[in-house]
Amino acid sequence: MSKGALLLLVLILLIVSCIMAEPALSSTNLAENSWTPKTSMPTAGSGYGIGAAVVNGKIYVIGNDTHYEYDPATDAWSSKKPMPTPRYSCAIAACQNKIYVIGGVTYLNPNTGISTNCPLNEVYDPATDTWETKEPMPTARSQMEANTVNGKIYVIGGRTGGMYTTVAFNEVYDLANNSWTRKAPIPYPVVLYASAVVNNKIYVIGGQDEFDSSMNLDTNQIYDPETDTWSMGKSAPVIVWQATAGATTGIMAPKRIYVMGGIEGIAAPLNQNLVYDPAADVWSSGASMPFPRTGFTIAAVNDLLYAIGGNNGWTISYSENQQYIPFGYGTIPPEPEPEPFPTALVVTASGASATVVGIGLLVYFRKRKR
Numbered sequence: 001m002s003k004g005a006l007l008l009l010v011l012i013l014l015i016v017s018c019i020m021a022e023p024a025l026s027s028t029n030l031a032e033n034s035w036t037p038k039t040s041m042p043t044a045g046s047g048y049g050i051g052a053a054v055v056n057g058k059i060y061v062i063g064n065d066t067h068y069e070y071d072p073a074t075d076a077w078s079s080k081k082p083m084p085t086p087r088y089s090c091a092i093a094a095c096q097n098k099i100y101v102i103g104g105v106t107y108l109n110p111n112t113g114i115s116t117n118c119p120l121n122e123v124y125d126p127a128t129d130t131w132e133t134k135e136p137m138p139t140a141r142s143q144m145e146a147n148t149v150n151g152k153i154y155v156i157g158g159r160t161g162g163m164y165t166t167v168a169f170n171e172v173y174d175l176a177n178n179s180w181t182r183k184a185p186i187p188y189p190v191v192l193y194a195s196a197v198v199n200n201k202i203y204v205i206g207g208q209d210e211f212d213s214s215m216n217l218d219t220n221q222i223y224d225p226e227t228d229t230w231s232m233g234k235s236a237p238v239i240v241w242q243a244t245a246g247a248t249t250g251i252m253a254p255k256r257i258y259v260m261g262g263i264e265g266i267a268a269p270l271n272q273n274l275v276y277d278p279a280a281d282v283w284s285s286g287a288s289m290p291f292p293r294t295g296f297t298i299a300a301v302n303d304l305l306y307a308i309g310g311n312n313g314w315t316i317s318y319s320e321n322q323q324y325i326p327f328g329y330g331t332i333p334p335e336p337e338p339e340p341f342p343t344a345l346v347v348t349a350s351g352a353s354a355t356v357v358g359i360g361l362l363v364y365f366r367k368r369k370r
Contacts, residue, residue: 030304030330032253033287036323039075041068041309044317049142050309051092052297053099055126059299060099061308062124064088069126070308070321072301081129083122091146093153095175099124100134102155102173105142117142117160121173135178139169143191147202149225151175154183154202156223159191164210166191170223184228188212188219194245196257198278200225203233205259205276206240216241220276234281236274242313243270246298246305253303253326255279258286260307260324263294267314270294275327290322303329 041061050063059070060080064087067080083101090104106118119136137155144158153173159165168185186204193207204221218240220233236259243262248255259274271293273286289307296310296318305324311317 030325032325032329033327034325035287035290036325037290038072038306038321038323039077040321041066041070041319042077042079044309044319049088049090049104049295050297051090051101052299052306052308053092053094054299054301055094055097055099057301058126059301059306059308060124060126061297061299062092062099062101063090067124070306072304072306072323080126081124081131083124084131084133085118085120085122087118087120089142091144091155091158093146093148095148095151095153097125097127099126100146100153100173102137102146102153103141103144103158116140135173135180137173138171138180138182139167141167141169145193145195145204147195147197149197149200149202152225154223154225156186156195156202156204157190157193157207166208166210172225183225184223184230186221186223187230187232188217188221190217190219190221192242194240194243194259194262196245196247198247198255198257201278203245203257203276203278205236205245205257206243206262208241233276233278234283236276237283237285238272238274239264240274242294243272244296244298244307246300248300248303248305248326250332251303252332253329254332256326258298258305258324258326260289260298261293261296261310263313265313267312269311269313273324286327287324291320293318 052059052061061068065082067082069078069080087104087106091102093100100123102121105115108114117140119140121134121136123132123134141158141160146153146155156170166189168189170183170185172181172183188209190207190209194205196203202223206217208216216239218236220235222231222233241262243259245259247257257276262270269292271289275284275286293310294313297308299306307322
């Protein structure tokens with residue numbers, strides 16, 4: 001075989017190998033509907049009423065004087081600046097890369113333990129590890145949740161004082177003008193409910209309604225901010241009180257709401273894991289939590305759920321951090337990341353150039369031979 005033919009053959013083999021070669025996709029090897037222990041919080045924190053929010057793939061756990069950052073990528077914790085006003089049972093939500101801690105119970109006198117509900121709206125910026133104060137909520141209250149939809153934060157229900165002070169208020173904070181407005185009240189005023197957002201609708205599941213004969217509810221109240229209206233979804237299969245909810249987004253796992261834990265009575269926490277499909281309006285069960293607890297928080301990163309902290313419904317606080325892998329995880333192909341220059345075009349252009357060079361060399365060597 002001539003030198004030219006041999007060189008052309010080598011070039012063709014290189015071109016074929018370049019075209020056929022594809023970057024290997026890393027497999028998570030995660031088993032759906034299963035639990036995995038992760039590194040616990042440095043301390044158990046307040047043990048009650050902590051909350052969490054996610055910014056840039058990191059989880060921030062806040063409550064009383066507790067403020068930790070958890071990085072799921074490294075499974076490591078770090079301490080952050082505590083909020084200016086220590087409090088618990090707050091409403092916490094992330095919006096535009098900042099974390100808003102609204103309302104809650106604060107101590108009038110830490111030495112005596114005398115406390116009161118507050119309307120505070122303190123905002124944390126993870127980029128600078130600093131806090132600032134924004135317009136307070138119109139109604140001082142606690143034991144409620146906050147949810148973000150389209151750049152606004154919705155704080156629904158809650159308690160303004162002791163027993164029989166539950167309100168049906170639906171107060172909305174607008175980041176753009178630092179102001180609050182009131183929207184359609186919730187049909188069943190509740191406290192200590194589970195809540196999550198799917199497709200820009202807010203789901204308020206269970207909770208305690210002091211003015212209802214059954215007290216603790218299995219209701220599924222759905223608020224649509226676009227129309228400012230409420231509707232009812234299928235009720236949970238069991239009573240949901242002091243439970244916590246997290247939602248998957250449909251990117252790495254199908255859109256579902258996972259309602260976990262809760263309590264039946266004093267020192268009687270639950271390890272239940274209820275799964276709600278908003279599209280089909282049906283409930284099912286997932287793998288039970290590794291141990292029963294209440295008062296914990298759930299945060300979702302890349303559709304993996306992290307159940308952090310909590311207590312036994314009485315005097316024992318927990319620092320455990322358990323990762324839950326939801327149903328169907330990894331079955332939805334992730335969208336390819338944008339490339340600075342199309343790979344297919346590069347390969348095609350390189351292949352064409354190599355072919356032209358190869359043919360030119362072959363012609364050159366044949367002419368020399370003649």
